[in-house]
Amino acid sequence: MPTLDIGEVARRAGLPTSTLRFYEERGLIAATGRNGLRRQFDAGVLQRLALISLGRAAGFSLDEIAAMLGNDGQPTIDRVQLAARADELDHSIRRLTALRDSLRHAAVCPAASHLECPSFQKLLRVAERYRPRRKSRS
Template identity: 40%
Template sequence: MRQLDIAEVASRTGLRPSTLRYYERIGLLPVADQVAGRRVYPPTVLRRLALIRMTQRAGFTLREIGAFLASDTTPGTTRRWRALAERKLPELDRHIAEFQQLRTAVADCLACGCMSFETCELLSSS
């Protein structure tokens, strides 16, 4: 199994090497081996980084992701992941509602057509 150096991992994932080193420092990635003074990772790191990115996009914090990844090798991981995801859903629902309100406000502003911050009736009602 060929090891991937930090530059290759960064290139394949679109992450900066400094981000990879940070993830390693906070425990999201395993400590990399050193070959000729360069960090090298097993190919499985790509899947782990895909999971980190997916959970970040879903709104999980790095701390939450770290807690999940730390428990990944222990019994009950699926149950813990389910509990974490179920706690996250209401938060995501709140964010979706906020974004829908923002989208409506922008659409209303465009529909108004006045394009004047000084005289717009929509702005005087807030």
């Protein structure tokens, strides 16, 4: 079986090598061995990295992901946790949708009236309920 240099993994996964070393240090991925000093990975690491990306995209922290993936290869994902995260995502989506609609409205609504415009006030009310723990940006 062909093993991959860290640079090759980086290229294929679209991640910098520094990130891969960091992930290894955090126990998220593991090299199969060394060739001299050089880490060797087998191709399975790419799927694992995809799972990690997935977890990140879903808003899990690296620690949570590490727990889900286990130290072994088999992702022992907690279904309850998945469903819970799906629900959380649902809330985020609703919030962001309201926000998007209001932003769109604000972008076309006459200027001086923003603070009087009922739509904008609704937007403010949505915003006030929002307590950002972490930030979001595409």
